[in-house]
Amino acid sequence: MLYSKIEGTGPEAEGRTGEAKPLVILHGFLGMSDNWKTLSGQYSAEGFEVHALDLRNHGRSFHSDEFTYEAMAGDLLEYCTGHGLQTIDLLGHSMGGKVAMLFAVTYPEKVNRLIIADIAPKSYAPHHDDILAALNAVDFSKKPGRAEVEAIMKPFVPDVGTRQFLMKNLYWETPEQLAFRFNLNVFNKSKDIIGEPLPDDARFDKPVLFIRGANSRYIHDEDMELIEKHFPQARLETVANAGHWLHAENPKDFFADTIAFLKA
Known part of the structure; x- marks a missing residue:
């Protein structure tokens, strides 16, 4: 549920x-x-x-x-x-x-x-490509901190308000490992559904x-x-x-x- x-x-x-x-x-x-x-x-x-x-x-x-x-x-x-x-x-x-x-x-x-x-x-035509590109650019295997994640996303998402909105999805999966809460793999495959x-x-x-x-x-x-x-x-x-x-x-x-x- x-x-x-x-x-x-x-x-x-x-x-x-x-x-x-x-x-x-x-x-x-x-x-x-x-x-x-x-x-x-x-x-x-x-x-x-x-x-x-x-x-x-x-x-x-x-x-x-x-x-x-x-x-x-x-x-x-x-x-x-x-x-x-x-x-x-x-x-x-x-x-x-x-x-x-x-x-x-x-x-x-x-x-x-x-x-x-x-x-x-x-x-609606697909219009989240820049945001998805920003999210996909983050390599969590390198154990970036929050500031590093934001720096990686900035070239794709210059608007600070939008970046802060996306950053709210970060959480500590382990004491040393950040991750996104959402299911990015599914969004990459299903992005066209959003505009139906x-x-x-x-x-x-x-x-x-x-x-x-x-x-x-x-x-x-x-x-x-x-x-x-x-x-x-x-x-x-x-x-x-x-x-x-x-x-x-x-x-x-x-x-x-x-x-x-x-x-x-």
Whole structure:
């Protein structure tokens, strides 16, 4: 089962009170539940039982050669069943947003409200080549330290924020050996899967919030026609002073927009 971090009343507490509403959060490609720690606490303070998951081949969850959106949606169903979550509010960012969309159209009875952060249901051309090249350039057999790993990645990924995001995946596999938590071998073979569109006939008729960064190019105004085809009750909000990682770059406005939607 998927690894998760739970905030609020959950299975790890003494008992479920029934008062907290389950909110499941799905990170993006090369991310993990840790990316949502601060926001998870904020949602929890507003009365939600927050389940921030590590998707397969990411974070502390299991590794598998099967890496498809269908498999990841199936993992989420198994997680909900295992944790007794009958219905959920669901928030997904980027790749996690694609998983969330597919889960909602496949199991509409499980989802009350859906939030999709900075991704559309359309096809995207592969655009992670530089990042994957940076990750593949790191030779852990030479036992590099954190500073050395960052120096190796810098020519491929000049943006310091992106490098820091990737560096969060480092951990000490042994006292002298760093490693990445994610399954890089599978990502090398399956990178084209990340950009796959939602199936053409997919439809979810409950409330949906699409939220994008003002400086991001992942959701264009003209994408609303396709979005509304799949999600007739969708609306679009834009977070100022933020790019693709809008929840990290402007968490205040991201939280304000999303909590207003969840509590409407």
